[in-house]
Amino acid sequence: MHALTVTGYLVLVLAMALLAAAPHVRPGLVVSFGSMLEEVMRERPARVTIMVFWWWLGWHFLTGA
Amino acid sequence: MSEQHDAGRSPAMAWVWIGVLALTSSVQFGRGAPIDGAVFAVFAALLAAERVGLLPNVRPARGPRGPRGPALVLLALGCAVVLIVAPFDGGVSRTVLVLIGLGSVAYFWPQERPPRSPRQPASAAARTPPPASERAIRRRTAVLWAMLVVLVCLWELAAFFLGHGGAAAEQAHPTISSLVEPFVASPWGRLVFVLVWVMGGLALLRVAQRAGARR
Numbered sequence: 001m002h003a004l005t006v007t008g009y010l011v012l013v014l015a016m017a018l019l020a021a022a023p024h025v026r027p028g029l030v031v032s033f034g035s036m037l038e039e040v041m042r043e044r045p046a047r048v049t050i051m052v053f054w055w056w057l058g059w060h061f062l063t064g065a
Numbered sequence: 066m067s068e069q070h071d072a073g074r075s076p077a078m079a080w081v082w083i084g085v086l087a088l089t090s091s092v093q094f095g096r097g098a099p100i101d102g103a104v105f106a107v108f109a110a111l112l113a114a115e116r117v118g119l120l121p122n123v124r125p126a127r128g129p130r131g132p133r134g135p136a137l138v139l140l141a142l143g144c145a146v147v148l149i150v151a152p153f154d155g156g157v158s159r160t161v162l163v164l165i166g167l168g169s170v171a172y173f174w175p176q177e178r179p180p181r182s183p184r185q186p187a188s189a190a191a192r193t194p195p196p197a198s199e200r201a202i203r204r205r206t207a208v209l210w211a212m213l214v215v216l217v218c219l220w221e222l223a224a225f226f227l228g229h230g231g232a233a234a235e236q237a238h239p240t241i242s243s244l245v246e247p248f249v250a251s252p253w254g255r256l257v258f259v260l261v262w263v264m265g266g267l268a269l270l271r272v273a274q275r276a277g278a279r280r
Contacts, residue, residue: 002236005224006239009217010242012216021211022104026255028202030206031202031206035206036210037269038276039203039207040207041269041272041273041276041277042277043079045078045082047276048108048111048112048170048174049108049112051170051269052079052105053089054262055165055166056101056104057262058259059101059162061257062148062161062162062249062255063153063158064153
């Protein structure tokens with residue numbers, strides 16, 4: 001089960017990498033991650049939520065919390 | 066509602082983001098991390114209060130501003146050095162992280178100008194709307210990324226709950242944290258993690274500034 005769980009994570013990471021690379025391989029299919037992020041972050045709730053998740057990653061892993 | 070109170074407001078999606086924070090807060094409290102839960106809850110409450118007009122809109126400062134450009138990068142690198150060399154779960158790391166969090170709010174919270182309409186956010190107000198085909202591509206991109214993020218969260222949550230039956234169950238169903246923490250606990254792992262985290266924060270800030278936050 002350990003291998004299955006880890007494989008699940010790896011599959012999802014791979015899917016994200018493919019989605020990030022897709023605009024360079026097939027333009028017109030999806031926009032770049034940065035472009036999408038910029039559009040999403042035009043709204044304060046999205047911008048602040050993303051900032052909080054980023055900060056929390058540091059807090060969680062660097063303080064052992 | 067005044068123009069000031071319209072800033073940063075789009076209808077349902079804003080509440081979705083607030084809901085994400087509130088849901089994450091409850092998960093954090095549920096897993097026995099009250100400080101983490103409180104942080105998510107505070108930001109959910111602040112955003113909700115701003116949405117209903119209990120808080121004034123904060124616009125980017127026109128006068129003296131905080132560090133920008135190279136000065137901000139140097140400051141971030143200074144924080145990174147402290148986080149790399151400070152004891153793993155000591156007061157110094159926590160203090161620096163709290164200061165980084167408070168400083169980040171000053172950069173990410175302000176909204177450049179109010180959206181003209183729910184579908185035309187702040188910095189897009191002066192632009193002509195993109196054609197329907199481009200909007201469809203953008204929507205497709207957002208949906209695909211959202212699906213992947215939700216899948217990661219569900220997989221992580223499943224591992225968290227399935228791993229609660231003792232050491233064997235925890236070993237069989239590792240969470241992302243249990244996989245990453247041993248790496249971060251090593252000196253080189255901590256160095257890599259801190260640098261990636263700090264650079265990620267600077268990249269997010271740059272995107273936020275382009276998107277209409279503090280300039």
